[in-house]
Amino acid sequence: MLVVTGVSGSGKSTVASRLADRLGLPFVDGDDFHDAGSIAQMRAGHPLDDEARAPWLARIRAWIDRRIETGEGGVVACSALKRGYRRTLTDGRGAVRIVFLEGSRDLIGRRIAARRGHFMPAALLDSQFATLEPPGADETPIIVGIADGPDAIVAAVVDRLGRPLGDLGG
Ligand SMILES: Nc1ncnc2c1ncn2[C@@H]1O[C@H](COP(=O)(O)OP(=O)(O)OP(=O)(O)O)[C@@H](O)[C@H]1O
Ligand SMILES: O=C(O)[C@H](O)[C@@H](O)[C@H](O)[C@H](O)CO
Numbered sequence: 001m002l003v004v005t006g007v008s009g010s011g012k013s014t015v016a017s018r019l020a021d022r023l024g025l026p027f028v029d030g031d032d033f034h035d036a037g038s039i040a041q042m043r044a045g046h047p048l049d050d051e052a053r054a055p056w057l058a059r060i061r062a063w064i065d066r067r068i069e070t071g072e073g074g075v076v077a078c079s080a081l082k083r084g085y086r087r088t089l090t091d092g093r094g095a096v097r098i099v100f101l102e103g104s105r106d107l108i109g110r111r112i113a114a115r116r117g118h119f120m121p122a123a124l125l126d127s128q129f130a131t132l133e134p135p136g137a138d139e140t141p142i143i144v145g146i147a148d149g150p151d152a153i154v155a156a157v158v159d160r161l162g163r164p165l166g167d168l169g170g
Contacts, residue, residue: 001064001068001073001076001093001095001096001097002016002019002023002025002073002074002075002098002099002157003064003075003076003078003080003086003089003096003097003098003099004016004019004075004076004077004078004099004101005078005079005080005081005086005098005099005100005135006079006101006102006103006146007079007081007108007128007132008120008128009108009109009111009112009120009125010101010102010103011101011103011111011146011150012030012077012078012079012101013029013031013077014150015077015099015101015150015153015157016029016075016076016077017075017077019075019099019154019157019158020074020075022154022158023075023158025072025074025075026072026073026074026075027075027076027077028063028074028075028076028077029076029077030060030076030079030080031077033056033059033060033063034056035055035056037052038056039119042119042120042121042124043119043120045121045123045124047127047128047131050082050084053085057078057080057085058088060078061088063076064076064089064093064096065093068093068095079128081128081131081132081133082132082133083133083135083136083139086135086139090139097141097142097161098135098140099143099144100134100141100144101146101153102134102143102145102146103147105125105126107146108146109125142157142160142161144160
C-alpha cells in the first residue's frame with residue numbers, strides 16, 4: 001500500500017495513477033474524498049484546517065483499511081502535509097509506505113498556473129508549503145524529486161521500493 005504525498009500541484013494524481021497502473025494495483029485520488037463544503041472552501045481560496053481535514057483523512061484511512069483487508073493493496077494520492085496526518089494513515093498499518101514528491105515552490109507554482117479545470121487555486125500554494133512538514137527519516141519515506149517527467153518519477157519509486165512487487169498487498 002503506497003500513499004503518494006506532497007503539496008497541491010506536486011504531481012500526486014499524475015504519478016500515483018501511473019504508479020498504480022505500473023504495479024497493477026487499484027488507485028484512488030484523495031481529492032475524491034473531500035466533502036462539498038471543503039471543496040467550496042478551497043475553491044474560494046481558504047485552506048482547510050486540522051478540523052476540516054480530520055474526517056477526510058478518516059475516509060481515506062477507511063479505504064486503505066479495506067484494501068489491506070482484501071490483501072490487494074493499492075495506491076492513494078493524498079497531500080498528507082503534516083506528520084500527524086500521515087500517522088493517521090499509517091499507524092498500526094505496517095504495510096503502508098509513504099512516497100513524498102519533493103519540488104520547489106517555483107516549479108510547482110508554474111505547473112499549477114498551467115493546469116486547467118481543477119478546484120485548487122494557485123493562491124493556496126503558499127499555505128500548502130507553510131503547512132507542509134516534510135517526512136522525517138523515521139517515516140522511511142520514498143522521497144523523489146519532481147523535475148523529471150512522470151514516467152521517470154514512477155520508475156524511481158519502483159526502483160526504491162526495494163522489495164518484490166508481490167509484497168505490496170498487505
Ligand atoms: N513530472 C511532471 N512533469 C511535468 N508536469 C507534471 C508532472 N507531474 C504533474 N505534472 C502536471 O502538473 C500539474 C499538477 O499535477 P497533479 O494534478 O497530478 O498534482 P496533484 O499533486 O495531484 O495536485 P492536487 O493536490 O492539487 O490535486 C498537472 O497539470 C500535471 O499534468
Ligand atoms: O490538505 C489539503 O490542503 C488538501 O487536501 C489539498 O492538499 C487538496 O486535497 C489537494 O492537494 C488539492 O487538490
